[in-house]
Amino acid sequence: MEVLKVSAGSKPVAVAGAIAGVIRSKGKVEVQAIGAGAINQAVKAIAISRGYVAPGGIEIVCIPSFIDISIDGEERTGIRLLVEVR
Amino acid sequence: MEVLKVSAGSKPVAVAGAIAGVIRSKGKVEVQAIGAGAINQAVKAIAISRGYVAPGGIEIVCIPSFIDISIDGEERTGIRLLVEVR
Numbered sequence: 001m002e003v004l005k006v007s008a009g010s011k012p013v014a015v016a017g018a019i020a021g022v023i024r025s026k027g028k029v030e031v032q033a034i035g036a037g038a039i040n041q042a043v044k045a046i047a048i049s050r051g052y053v054a055p056g057g058i059e060i061v062c063i064p065s066f067i068d069i070s071i072d073g074e075e076r077t078g079i080r081l082l083v084e085v086r
Numbered sequence: 087m088e089v090l091k092v093s094a095g096s097k098p099v100a101v102a103g104a105i106a107g108v109i110r111s112k113g114k115v116e117v118q119a120i121g122a123g124a125i126n127q128a129v130k131a132i133a134i135s136r137g138y139v140a141p142g143g144i145e146i147v148c149i150p151s152f153i154d155i156s157i158d159g160e161e162r163t164g165i166r167l168l169v170e171v172r
Contacts, residue, residue: 036123039122039126043129047150047151047152047165050151062147062149063136064130064132064133064148065133079129084147
């Protein structure tokens, strides 16, 4: 599955465009974020992307779960937001 | 619909218990959060609550959207996470 990594500095509108693109072509996408700032941007991006795909009759939902992500050999706990067509 | 307001200081496990309780009785619940810290706790709570309701055969999804919330007469933009049984 395609994975989009979101940081606290990611622009929600840009991430939303990427989510919408993958949803249209593949029907699902995984959004990964570590830390409050990144999770905030990721959730905003998903909210925005709903409006991007809605005119095409697509409704998306998200399923949050925890994920261990290895960064420079260090294990960190992040959030995985699986975005899928309902 | 029942509304749970989450702050940056909310404990995800406690919020998850509340989400699971409302999901079991009503099938859906609205989670409101303003700011990165609060949204972070809300998303973690939803991730945890999935594990609480899963043994009962319930799978939940969330639908994020923006919401204008009035606090002490001041309008602020928050995030509304609609949590529903899939």
